[in-house]
Amino acid sequence: MIDVRRLRVLRAVADHGTVTAAADAMHLTPSAVSQQVRALGRDLGVELLAPQGRGIRLTSEGQVLLEHADAMEERWERALADLAAHGEGHTGVLRLTGFPTAVSTLAAPAAARLRAGAPRLSVEVAEADGPPAYEALLSGRADIALTVPPPDGPPADDRRFEQRLLLREPLDLFVPDGHPLAERAAKEEAEDEAGIALAEAAGEDWIASKDECHQGWVVQAACSAAGFTPHYSHRVSDWTGVLALIRAGLGVTLGPRMLPLHESGGVSRVRLAGEGAPGRSIFTVVRRGAADRPAVAHGLEALEKVAEGLAV
Structure with missing residues (x-):
């Protein structure tokens, strides 16, 4: 055996x-x-x-x-x-993992939905980004991973995984309050004009994330597509630190549309316009064959419902 x-x-x-x-x-x-x-x-x-x-x-x-x-x-x-189908997936343990903003905006609400609909199903949530998320799946420490596929990640046809697009999320430019781009964006939005292009931030000081976070290469790819290489002045991955640096007027960065700023006075969100406006694709990933397990299927359905309800 x-x-x-x-x-x-x-x-x-x-x-x-x-x-x-x-x-x-x-x-x-x-x-x-x-x-x-x-x-x-x-x-x-x-x-x-x-x-x-x-x-x-x-x-x-x-x-x-x-x-x-x-x-x-x-x-x-x-x-x-097949075995779990007899219990319809309402018992046992379901393990979710994902990067920080996915945990707060997708995994946590999905876990709450599952707890309300299947109180005997225990849902465990953990944080992982990039390759560690795939490793958690392969080792059995996670059943569903929320990922932004990294450049060196498994290809779409990798036989070990089933990868499904969950959400395409726009990225906004985060700048200090009073920044000229924020003031222009507010004026153009009020006048229903075209809006700000990412290339207009080419001369700014930028805040990059550390290597283990997908945010770094997402920002780099978006800026490259806009025709410039950002000048990085700071490297911080935690959003509390990133927003503090922006609030202090020390730099700008791209951030996810789902990230709330209502408690972050001093930071303005600039919605970018034009062809190729930056965004990130969020996928659910499971071990191949696992999507048919009722508990995993319930988890995927809950995540899809939460994603549908997000205003992005």
């Missing part, structure tokens, strides 16, 4: 190249990872790993097994779906 959890560990070792890195991704100890892979090899009567320099590589037997692992994972998810 093959333990699917051990296949997930083998996949993590193959993806990360070392036992230590795989252990970090799986939230396990290195010794536990080694034991799981050795046990899997013993069950099959083959060696799965071999040393390579300072790292390790999969043996030919390990490569063959990994080719079948994704299909086995999908079949396992479909088996769980």
